[in-house]
Amino acid sequence: MHTQMTPLFAPIGTRIHRFWFRPVTASGFGLMRMAFGATTLLNMAMQWRNVQRYYGPHGILPQEFVGLALRKEWRFSLLDNIQAWGTDALYWLLLLTLALVMIGYGTRIILAVSLFLLFSFHEYGIVLLDGGDSLLHIIGFILFLSPCYKTFTIHHLVRKLRKTPKKAAIKRPPPVTMPIWPYRLLLWQMVWIYATAAYYKMGGVLWYSGSAVAVVMHHGLFARLPVPVADALSFLSPTITWFTVFSQLAWVLLLLFPMLAWIGLRIPTGGLKRFLIVCGILVHGGIMLTMDVGTFSLAVFVSYCGLLLDEDFLALRRWREKIRGAYHTLRQWY
């Protein structure tokens, strides 16, 4: 779908309407819904042996302790007042609903049920919550607000498989679209995550000196690499450390540049966003390979799916064609 730029001097109402409601591809959010279901399912499924320990009424945090240990204001969890068998039942129901979210069955209601259960488990199991859990329940809420059920569902797959095999006879269906406002919510959230993460890092010493990454690579709680390997890679720490901070801070430009359009200065941000996503994939991919921080890196990749718009899918298709072309050229030479 070709993105049309609103004329700079269009009436303010037209520009506001287009800012919040211009149609964009629904594929990004459909992919994000599938990835959210899969990642959260994986995250929760890995806890199956410890459900009663983590969330049960007689576990690490007994029910009688909840009123003392956890906040009372605006907090609700189904697990606060149920018996042990109820915890197990809700756990398996949560896994089932996440699987259904992943395949897109009965999406709006099932997603609501899965989020209700997920929030209950997270609000009870605070002591074991990490950044990946927080990001997943934030993404889940944005998905609930969005029409994420329009693409990549089991119904679409069944319909596609039922079509006649002759491709020439099939008219290409119109692209499935959604209004852009859920994307704006997600982008706002991601920019604030990266901006505040970079801000807090800039308050430290080790991120300035360049040794922060080397410290984490040697930390017994996270590090996957044997100590000699971490030692050998430590020379890369300054480069990776500063790259991490700058690439996180650069996300702020995705908000600043579009604001300049309101005063007549139009700076396209599509290429910048794709560049920052690639930087994020490098950083979080590196974290995933060298450290054990749970599903945080996967949760970030889930959010990146939702940030893909029409021009990004077009760019991906062009990159894929270029790579294919280069591969064929190399094969011909050799």
Added chain:
Amino acid sequence: MEGGIILFCLWHMGAVAMTLLPEGTGLYSRIALRGQAITAPYILSLSQWQRWSIFAPDPLLRDSFFRIDLQRGENWEPLVSLDYDHLPWTEREKELKILSNLESTWYGVVPYYLRGYCETLHLESGSVLRLVSRYHILPGELSHLSHMALLQLPTEEMVIGYNTCIPK
């Protein structure tokens, strides 16, 4: 309908921003606190609370290894090692997260954490367990971090909590 969506989006974005505003002083602080007080019910009730200060301002230099000891008379016998090498990979991240929280602010929960091991290890009633943290402080200088395999860092031990096994 569209106006309502725009207003909701602005409200949600404002609430997220208020939640994530860093602490400050003066007028900024008063505005931020007021904003957080207004948006807190919405953010908290929908579990949208968040703070993104992982590895910040600096990564944790305290590197802890945990174990559970069983009391035998006057002595303590190591029973279970709870570290990266001994925990199953599916449970590692969560268990270490819990343990680091127990070490820092959740020490009141340690008896309940140890109670689970009374059952899984089939310990006799009256057995006394303790959770121990053995830690060293990582250097912050790159020159030292490049030779950690050769360094002998001083190690300290700290008892985080106890539990006496009782019949179920």
